[in-house]
Amino acid sequence: MAQRKSKKICRRASEALNDDDQLSRLPDDLIQQIFSLIDTKHAVQSSALSRNWRDTWKSQSRLSTEIIRSPNRASGSKFPDFVHKFLTRRDAVAKLSTVDFRSNFIGFPLVREIISYAMSHKTRKLRIEFSGDRQTIRGELDSSLFRSRHLEQLFLRVGFGLKVCPPLIWDFPALTTLSVSRAKITLDDASKSIDLFSQFPNLKTLALDACFLFNIDTFIINSSELETLSLKLYSPSCKFVLSAPKLSSFTYSGVCHFPLSAKNLVSLKTVKFQTIYDRFVLNEDIDLMINSFNQFRNTESLAINLDTLEVLSIFLRSHGLQNRPFTRLQSLTVLSSQLPLPSTVSPSVIDYFMCSSRHLKIHIEHDPTPWRIWL
Structure with missing residues (x-):
């Protein structure tokens, strides 16, 4: 008799826990917040933890997932099906x-x-x-x-x-x-x-x-x-x-052949300019780059790489200091993978900037991974 009563009490306790477990009693807004912070696939899997969560993923406002396929191409083969089912089965108006x-x-x-x-x-x-x-x-x-x-x-x-x-x-x-x-x-x-x-x-x-x-x-x-x-x-x-x-901020990384027609750059404060120079660069390309480069004359802070310095050196050797456009320049940073700077850097380039601005401060910054064209 006592054993039958004990089983009955255990069954009622189990039913009570299933109907009102701690997970299910969490506020809806907190549940939504938790689901929004985890990967979408895990959010769908987590819906099995509580009957009240069964359809929570269908109204999630965030799809966030990462899938990496291993070299044997086995991993991730079912992922497109998962994404398709997720999109087609979620709440259409959410x-x-x-x-x-x-x-x-x-x-x-x-x-x-x-x-x-x-x-x-x-x-x-x-x-x-x-x-x-x-x-x-x-x-x-x-x-x-x-x-x-x-x-x-x-x-x-x-x-x-x-x-x-x-x-x-x-x-x-x-x-x-x-x-x-x-x-x-x-x-x-x-x-x-x-x-x-x-x-x-x-x-x-x-x-x-x-x-x-x-x-x-x-x-x-x-x-x-x-x-x-x-x-x-x-x-x-x-x-x-x-x-x-x-x-206010402009970055260019590319070949010397950079024809730019710019206007209304009255708010420009910071420029980072990197190019690639080799012996096959034409004089016409150098002239184009210098013309484009000089259109950033309003900048206050300028960062350039060694190849840009080399192009400037070649131009100055041919044309001299004909003008000094960077009159507002306050900071010049030279990005280099070689420290100290190689002896091939012409002092005339530094003079070019120093003559343009009386209050110029020059910095040398180590750049261990110089920019190259991505292939």
């Missing part, structure tokens, strides 16, 4: 504020599905990152996929092509930050002139890193709100037209 997808292998169907879903669900931050060591994917994404009135931050490190087909252009009225890395940007237009950013009225930060520009003769950057611009790219035959009255 916002997806953040998409953060990182992988060492990327398939175009999966990338297109993620982008299309993000664009149609009011996503504010989209990051797609190819983490492989080299460019392995052939093909191109059409820029017409990217159209949203809600997107604020876009980061693409894709390792393949981005095709631009006018008159279709990117339309991002809310975008403040755009970063495109390791992409071949191709213009499918006979005019060979591209203006990608005119429909970005709130763009403040723009970075093109390790990008190749193909079939583009004129690259226009016209932005009234742009504050930070970084161009680290390969563009041997492209002219840049820049108008940015609020631009």
Whole structure:
């Protein structure tokens, strides 16, 4: 009799715990916060911990996941199916504020599905990152996929092509930050002139890193709100037209052939300029670089690498100190992988800057990984 009563008490206690366990009693907003901090795949798996959590993942506002495929190609083979099921089974009306997808292998169907879903669900931050060591994917994404009135931050490190087909252009009225890395940007237009950013009225930060520009003769950057611009790219035959009255920081890393037509750079404070010099550089390329370089005359802080110093030395030996444009310069930093500086650095270059500004301070900074064109 006592044994039967004991079993009955245990059964009732078990039922009470199942119906009202500690996990289930957590506040909904706290549960949502916990789920938003973990990887999406783990969030889906965690839904099995409590009956009340069964459908919590369906309304999650964040898709964040990283998948790394091992050399034997076994790992990650089911991942595209998981992402497809996640997108198709989540609440259709729930916002997806953040998409953060990182992988060492990327398939175009999966990338297109993620982008299309993000664009149609009011996503504010989209990051797609190819983490492989080299460019392995052939093909191109059409820029017409990217159209949203809600997107604020876009980061693409894709390792393949981005095709631009006018008159279709990117339309991002809310975008403040755009970063495109390791992409071949191709213009499918006979005019060979591209203006990608005119429909970005709130763009403040723009970075093109390790990008190749193909079939583009004129690259226009016209932005009234742009504050930070970084161009680290390969563009041997492209002219840049820049108008940015609020631009305060500019970075260029590329070949000597850098034809730039800039105006309204009245707010420029900081410039980092790195180029590559070798014996095959033409005098015409040097003249182009110097002309572009001198358009940053309003800067107060300038950082240059040794190759830029070499180009300046060659130019000064041919033309002398004809003008001194950097009258506002207060700080000059020389980036070098060799300390002390090699004897080939001409003192006339330092004089070039010293004569321009009376209060100039010169710094030598060790740069163990000098910039090179990404391949």
